[in-house]
Amino acid sequence: MSDLEQMYQQVILDHARARHGAGLIELDGPAVGESHQINTTCGDEITLRVALDGDSISAIRWEGQGCSISQASASVLAELLEDADLRTADQTIEAFKALMHNKGVALDDERDDLLDDATAFVGVGKYPARIKCALLSWVALRDAIARATVGTEGA
């Protein structure tokens, strides 16, 4: 498998086309947070909404424009973390960040299990210019969760 094929694994190309959680609808619930992130190097952007139900994520919806890496990453994230509890979501976000900064090498089994389909992004770590593309939605999710949580505390 060439570096290029390792970067654009089939699961990534599939997610870039059939995108989970795509389409920004109004979310109901006591704790909803939204985050807008821009990749300043290319102008790509994402708006991501998250709804919390107690200690777990009940819905993730997003809308964005960007490369196949950023679109697929948002799709995998939505599929993986919808219905996840916040602790698992936090560990998964951290694991994905670690994977991106691991220079194209897989992580340990425990974190691989957490990441599931998201391990397909391992090849992106070899390309520093593309790491931001892959991370964009994950940064948005973390921010949206924080906003949703603040919203609850303030209510």
Next chain:
Amino acid sequence: MQTLANVRQDFPILDRTVRNGKPLTYLDSAATAQRPTRVLDAVAEFERAHNGAVGRGAHMLAEEATEAFESARESVARLVGAREAREIVWTENATAAINLVASGIGNASQGIGGEASAGFRIGPGDSIVVTQAEHHANFVPWQQLAARTGATLRWIELDGDGRLILDQVNSVVDTSTKVIAFTHASNVTGIITDVAPIVARAREVGAFTFLDACQSVPHIPVDFASLGVDFAAFSGHKMLGPTGIGALWGRGELLDALPPSVFGGGAVRTVTLEETTWHPAPTRFEAGTQPVAQAVGMGVAAEYLMDIGMEAVAAHERRIGHILREGAAALPGVRLLGPVGDVNRQDVLGLAAVVVEGVHAHDVGQVLDDAGVAVRVGHHCAQPLHRHFGVASSARASSHIYTTEEDAHLFVDVLGTVRDFFGVGA
């Protein structure tokens, strides 16, 4: 005498390999060009043997450094048709050169420079005109100057090909206009601006003209005095020189009247506790220690280009541009930004910015990179221009004297595989 035939051997970086040992095909010269050995050696030689404080001290090294610094200014002046070397002001880069003029006008508008600078004053009721084709560096400083002074910012729009709508020069520019800032050549479409009608209109209404010459000076013959503009900016690193150095050209009498915007030592004639007076140009704008080795390198780059001859450089890049543009435009699902088909190639630079239907520019760049082809992806600091074409980003291949026809063909060939790789289209 340097000729184009053997020019590649002057650029050692072109011999290196990139991804998986593939030979480098460098098609990102509009972002930054590579440097010939002559420039690299001149910078090293200055540091090794002649470094001293420019314009200060009476020792031999100081004299040699001053001589090298000023002779570099003369070389750059000759390249761009300056009437005298003092019309060249060293700046950190082209962006700094544009900001130097915009901030100087802002300072004049607040009374700095006194009556001598009164001709630059602008304020509410006045207008500044830019174009939709501008790089952000020749857009944001003017937008901010308008905000700072209360003047209005206006812009000239583009037609479907990305050319300036020249009729708008007469409607958008009027007697309220004090500055017209426009690019000499677009870094996205490659279109070379017809400067004459804009300068003629500026003269009718008494406006200053500022030319962004970043993409013209490295690639085509340029003579600012003949073009009739008042100020122009260009950078060292796009014309085969080092980074960290650029230049402002301005008419001597205007430079002498424009107040500085960076204040410090070296630029001043007299300093009392109450007030400061400045040297004439260029010294008034060169406060603080300058990037001397970089200036020397830019001077040698100018000499190198003049040895080859800018007509020869332009003719070579037109051939490369033809392959890039016609080749890309002929591919299914590939859109060339800018004029397509039967264009007068005399007025387009040797570059091609493309959009591949259904594939993001970053992904296009990645496939090219995998084949060793280095291109620029993104909005190329020209968001209003991309918006004009209804796209967010593009992938751009751009040439210089060392670009071969094989390089251009490889770009087109690999570009042709992109949609297949991503499973888009037939």
